Amino acid sequence: MLDAMQFWAMVAHESDSGIVLTRQQVDEKSLGPGDVTIKVHYSSANYKDYLATTKGGGVVHAYPIVPGIDLSGEVVESSDASFAPGDLVVAHGYEIGLTHSGGFAEYARLPADWVVKLVGLSPREAAVLGTAGFTAAMSVQALLDHGVSPDAGPVLVTGATGGVGSVSVDILAGLGFEVIASTGKTDSNDLLHKLGAHDVIGRLPEDPGLQARPLNTARWAAAVDSVGGSSLAYVLSAIHYGGTVAASGLTGGTQLPATVMPFILRGVSLLGMESVNLGIERRRELWSALGAQLRPRYLSTLENYAPVTQASQVLRSLKGGSHSGRTIFGVAGEF
Numbered sequence: 001m002l003d004a005m006q007f008w009a010m011v012a013h014e015s016d017s018g019i020v021l022t023r024q025q026v027d028e029k030s031l032g033p034g035d036v037t038i039k040v041h042y043s044s045a046n047y048k049d050y051l052a053t054t055k056g057g058g059v060v061h062a063y064p065i066v067p068g069i070d071l072s073g074e075v076v077e078s079s080d081a082s083f084a085p086g087d088l089v090v091a092h093g094y095e096i097g098l099t100h101s102g103g104f105a106e107y108a109r110l111p112a113d114w115v116v117k118l119v120g121l122s123p124r125e126a127a128v129l130g131t132a133g134f135t136a137a138m139s140v141q142a143l144l145d146h147g148v149s150p151d152a153g154p155v156l157v158t159g160a161t162g163g164v165g166s167v168s169v170d171i172l173a174g175l176g177f178e179v180i181a182s183t184g185k186t187d188s189n190d191l192l193h194k195l196g197a198h199d200v201i202g203r204l205p206e207d208p209g210l211q212a213r214p215l216n217t218a219r220w221a222a223a224v225d226s227v228g229g230s231s232l233a234y235v236l237s238a239i240h241y242g243g244t245v246a247a248s249g250l251t252g253g254t255q256l257p258a259t260v261m262p263f264i265l266r267g268v269s270l271l272g273m274e275s276v277n278l279g280i281e282r283r284r285e286l287w288s289a290l291g292a293q294l295r296p297r298y299l300s301t302l303e304n305y306a307p308v309t310q311a312s313q314v315l316r317s318l319k320g321g322s323h324s325g326r327t328i329f330g331v332a333g334e335f
């Protein structure tokens, strides 16, 4: 169907001055191998997209590439019987937007076992969630599977205005947890309270003196952490006896300057979250849960919108941590 057809894409090229995102026409060859051809309605801004469009970002090894680690839209063609034209779908992770052409183009072609049929969510809502929202759901589900319940005590969310953080606050509060939101943004109290946070605190540790202690006063029953670094080390030192931390990110650094004390004296569990290569069956289950029992209540509050042609500017705002919530990129009709 797309043979000999040209369509629009934002293509990342390497140049002497860095990675440049260029609006250009591409053809069917740029799609890469796959069974399911998707008309892309939306992609979204993720920290990894910022890295993919930044020299030395470390996640893309060969340019040019169409970035966009997640996308949602409508199937237009499928050689796999489990998908038919008109199906509404979402896809993220695996090689999408890294070695395989991603969501910043009018069309994407993907292996069928990378694609999720949407249940209970529109393509726009799925884009607001995107990779970050999916990782939030994975983190919350991991805490639930580990036996954390609302009566266990307060649950901390770090990087609370970010993508993973804000969706986590929304889901946890909707499930009845007392959510403590940690943020570096002094003007975000209203947003976080609207999402259901019980209390808003600064980035951690509030007092650098606490950082060096193997154990601190136990403050939280569990935590969803997308910051990592010394923040995560402090969080581990201040989790209740038997508590659980779901860790997914590194915006605060990759080092973990912690001791074993929280694990061996308080029985704290540190659960690693990896959404990129998660198997498709589990991925489909979690997306179904996102459309039902884990559905965030304030998706429209979290949403910012920009045409994909403005992706460069939006992604730069992720660098300094000044971005809040989730920005979706409109793709269809925006070139």
Ligand SMILES: NC(=O)c1ccc[n+]([C@@H]2O[C@H](COP(=O)([O-])OP(=O)(O)OC[C@H]3O[C@@H](n4cnc5c(N)ncnc54)[C@H](OP(=O)(O)O)[C@@H]3O)[C@@H](O)[C@H]2O)c1
Residues within 6 Å of the ligand: 045, 046, 047, 048, 131, 132, 135, 158, 159, 160, 161, 162, 163, 164, 165, 182, 183, 184, 185, 203, 226, 227, 231, 247, 248, 249, 250, 251, 252, 273, 274, 275, 276, 318, 320, 321, 322, 323, 324, 325
């Ligand atoms: N493991 C996985 O499968 C997976 C999946 C998705 C994302 N991730 C990772 O999770 C992290 C968050 O992703 P995202 O899409 O939510 O990014 P994001 O929207 O850019 O949010 C990151 C948030 O982290 C906080 N932050 C930024 N710089 C910080 C610093 N120096 N110290 C402490 N906090 C800082 C900020 O929140 P406040 O201003 O509110 O503090 C910021 O909004 C990234 O590292 C990403 O690569 C991992």
